[in-house]
Amino acid sequence: MRVGTANSLAGRYAAALFDLAESDKTLDAVMEALAGLEALLATSAELKALIGNRLMRRADVGAGLAAVAAELDLPKLVANFLGVLAANGRAALLPDVIRAFRERLASHRGEATAKVIAAHKLTAAQEKALAAKLKARTGRDMALDVTVDPAILGGLIVRLGSEQIDTSVKTRLERLGARMKGLT
Incomplete structure (x- = not known):
């Protein structure tokens, strides 16, 4: 699933995260955290398997993502967002959400x-x-x-x-x- 437009599900999640980060004035910190997650996704088969496993309980995916967030020392907003993705059964959207967030941030900056x-x-x-x-x-x-x-x-x-x-x-x-x- 490589979408990333504002009308896609990943785009709507990215828009929600963007709005929260903008109101907290943490856009750069959130983008930096997402870039770190993206880099980890590119190299970690375990993380890819975790977010892509549809048979795993949502709570277990959430616990795994919470451990990743703690290990990477991600901002609380990003850690909470990962928990929302897991709780909603949408962890597999993470790469597309990151892409959509980056596009929205770029547009915001002109x-x-x-x-x-x-x-x-x-x-x-x-x-x-x-x-x-x-x-x-x-x-x-x-x-x-x-x-x-x-x-x-x-x-x-x-x-x-x-x-x-x-x-x-x-x-x-x-x-x-x-x-x-x-x-x-």
């Missing part, structure tokens, strides 16, 4: 969001450099929604609204193969 697919995790310096290049291209501050897909082999795929910039090695190899087929 930033555009670029969806980036990379072959490997980008460093903070690489993300900063990419955001700067995209800002130079578009004239707008840029928030990045980065996902990792080793299948592209190298390079990046960047989506800015309806525009796509594909510098992936996979696409270059496919184009080369198509050209070679035309030569034989």
Whole structure:
């Protein structure tokens, strides 16, 4: 489920969290906590299994997420929010909620969001450099929604609204193969 629009269920949960964080003046702290959760989700098979297990009791999922929140020292608002997701049987929405929250925060700040697919995790310096290049291209501050897909082999795929910039090695190899087929 990769939705993230305001009308989706994940978007509505993200909007509720955003409104609470905005009223508490903790938008940056909440985004930082969500980014930490997102990074953990990318590397922890156990956390993915916990939020994706539909057979596990909601209370057990909630206890697991509470333990994660305590271990990561997440702000109380985020820890409570994770409890609400678990209690409502919506823990599996967490990745989409994070994405929707990031999009809403970027919009709130007047930033555009670029969806980036990379072959490997980008460093903070690489993300900063990419955001700067995209800002130079578009004239707008840029928030990045980065996902990792080793299948592209190298390079990046960047989506800015309806525009796509594909510098992936996979696409270059496919184009080369198509050209070679035309030569034989």
